[in-house]
Amino acid sequence: MLDRKFILENLDLLKTNIANRGMQVRLDEFVQLEGQRKALLQQVEALRAEANMLAKSSAAVEDKRAKGQQLKAEEAALTEQLKTIEAQAEEIYLTIPNLTAPESPAGGEECSLDIARGKTPIREFDFPIQDHITLMERHKMLNLAAGAKVAGSGFYYFTGAGALLELALTRFALDHIMASGYTPVITPDLVRDDLMVGAGFVPRGNESNTYRLEGYDLNLIATSEITLVGMHADEVVDLTQPIKYAGLSHCFRSERAHGSATRGIYRVHQFTKAEMVVICKPEEAEDFHLELRRLEQEIYDALEIPYRVLEIAAGDLGAAAYRKFDLEAWMPARGGLGGWGEITSTSNCQQFQARRLNIKYRDEAGKLQYAATLNGTAVSVCRPIIAIVENCQQADGTIIMPKALQPYLPTQYWVLK
RNA sequence: GGAGGCGUGGCAGAGUGGUUGAAUGCACCGGUCUUGAAAACCGGCAAGGGGCAACCCUUCGUGAGUUCAAAUCUCACCGCCUCCGCCA
Incomplete structure (x- = not known):
């Protein structure tokens, strides 16, 4: 606020x-x-x-x-x-949104600017390609039918190479961001209403995209951003050094998928995510926002996934965000002809979230000030998996895993045959 | 699950109905002293809100209540601790 x-x-x-x-x-x-x-x-x-x-x-x-x-x-x-x-x-x-950065274009989603590309070029295929569902089922990495049977549409099982790929991706991402001073944190997957609201999410009503536990004042978290920032609610934090977290949690979203662009595991109700959160002085926020974006780009460059960077338009910013960058990966089979799909998002919330959550620090003059909060996705597991299996598929249906993941996978999984 | 105890300012910790927004210590800020630092000494120091200001209001885990008056009494809830039980 x-x-x-x-x-x-x-x-x-x-x-x-x-x-x-x-x-x-x-x-x-x-x-x-x-x-x-x-x-x-x-x-x-x-x-x-x-x-x-x-x-x-x-x-x-x-x-x-x-x-x-x-x-x-x-x-x-x-x-x-x-x-x-x-x-x-x-x-x-509570409905009044944050101010908007001068760099953010006015207008809705279609007004976002394509401002940069990753190092990996989009690959030209000289054979008919398959989508991630076909590929993953072929390699027994994914079981959508079982997910639907047990928990309903939008749930899935990762099996064999699928399960190991989730672990490899999250561990790789954590290692990468830990090298820049981010502390790994495993957070609760549940959170109380007041912290949910404080972080800018809507627990109840039509606009809610989250699950609430009946009979309890608790919600399944939509992102560990909520629990990481909430960790410091009502605190006076020491920001001599910024607080930098690499959060790992499950995330739950109740929104429904529809259309060919969201088939398979593009939009699901539960996924694992490694999230970056920075709590810093307001004057440092711009720099850390660029750091978060840089780390995201480094991760997907290392994974050899082609992507573009978007400067998000005002109309597509969350209420708390002052400025936001998304990375969109190239998913060769998306919607049939291939398309860009969001894989990360990093927001500078300035003091908006901290004011709601009452997170302060003492400035040089000894005065209490609201801190700035920022968040960014390191790896939100499902979508990078789509990008990896679709981009790394070979004519014979095998999948060659990105080199960066090899240290995190048993050798027999380096190439899925 | 049973029994008991506790929750006060950045931290520790007094305070059981009225001059207590709250002793004291630590931390922090300013000063004296010192070549400098430390020590010692002196002074300051909760937050939020309203008002041009004087000043006023609110806050002692949260909420409700009793009272002319509540940190202090009552009830509910939340959290923490100890012991017993249960159990990875």
Whole structure:
């Protein structure tokens, strides 16, 4: 969230920003409610001040009692009104998005800019190619039918080389980012409602893309970003050195897949992900955002997967993101003719998330400031697997694993025959 | 699962109905001293909100309640610790 005062003092800026993001926010109503809230708050506080003074005074107890009870009744009535107004204002407040970087183009998804390419060129195939489902089933790496039987559509089993490939990918990614000072962390896969909201996710209602546990104040996490950032909620953290995590967790998303571009394991309800999170001083955030993007590019260059880098348009940014880069891998069989598919995403949330979660640090002057938070995907397992098996397939149906994964795979899995 | 105990400022730790937003120590900031540092000594130091300001309001795990008045009493919830039971 943004600072309340900042919002009220920069309404035009906010309105332009909301328009650029293609969002609907009841900003005028918010301003009106805030006005009412402050007026009521002042009345309530005046009554409380009077009651406090009375309680501390040396008046006779009987007088105190009579006057005090009267003040308390007045205060209770006004407080009731105040709570209603506050709740209404809060509801809108939570929908106000972060500001947007000047680099982010206005407009929706189609306005995102293709700004860079990976080192690996797109391969020309001189034989009819197969999609990841066919390839993985052939090599007994994937069992979609069993996933559907046991947990429903959108679930799957990784077997044999598939299972080992998940482990190899995550371990490779962790090693790579650990070398840049990221601490590996295995987090809970469940999280309480308040931290979910704090991180910017919606646990309930139509807009929710996440699972909630019936009877518990708990949700399956959509990303370990939630638990990694939530780890420091309500804390004053030491940012002499930035906090850098390499999180490993399962991720759960309830969104439904449809269309040929999402066949197989492109969009699933559960996947394993190695995630990078940085908590730093706001003035360092831009640099770390570039570091996260660089690490992502290094990982997919090493895996020899062709990709492009997108500067994400305002309309496709999450509410918390100030700026976002996506890496999209070339998936040769996607949608039949091949296509780009998102494999990573890195966002600079500036102080937006930290303000919600109350994560602060002490600056050089000793003052408390909100920290900046950033996140980026290292490896979100399913989609890179699609890219690897489709890009590395041979005319005879064998798959040659990227060299970078060899240290993480038994030798008999270096080439899947 | 049974029994008991605890949850106070960045940390440790006093405080059981009214002048306690909270003793004390550590940490931190400023100063004296010192060639410099340390030590010692002096002073400052919770957060959030409202107000031009004086100043006011809120916060002692969370929520509800009792009272003119709650860190302090009651209830519920959350978390932590100890012992017993159960068990990898």
